[in-house]
Amino acid sequence: MPRKSFSELIDSPGMPVLVDFYATWCGPCKTMAPILEQVAAQHGGKLRVIKIDVDKNQAVAQQYRVQSIPTLILFHKGQPVWRQAGVVPAPQIAQALRPFVEQ
Template sequence: MPKKSFSELINSPGMPVLVDFYADWCGPCKTMAPILQQIAQQHQGKLRVIKIDVDRNQAVAQQFRVQSIPTLILFQNGQPVWRQAGVVPAPQLNQTLQSFVNR
């Protein structure tokens, strides 16, 4: 399967896409990983969760002005509609996502 470009990934028609900008060496990013797995399972079929390694994808990180990691950006129809830097507890993230996922 050919690799999709970042813009193809975030342009899921009708489905919001939560992007986790992370790095393998980042401690808080490791804390965020199981939270994102839980979120992906809870919203399966309604939300897409993708991870972008900032070390391997520096151009994309710069394009969206990611200055600290982890940074989560929620895209709706290719446009950023919400962003948060740092670890976000699952209940808080779930509450934020509800308004976008249940549209």
């Protein structure tokens, strides 16, 4: 299967895409991992969660002005609609998702 470009990954009609910009050496990023797993599980097939390693994808991180990690960016129809840097609790992520995820 060919590897998809970042724009192909975030351009998901009808399904929001939550992108976690992280690095393997980042402690707070490791704290976010189980929170994002919980959020993904709660939203089943209504949300795509992807992780982007900023060390391996510097151009994408620069394009979206990621200056600290972890940074979460929610994309809806290919456009960024919400972003938050640092460790974010699951309820705050759920609140940001609410307008874009059909319950």
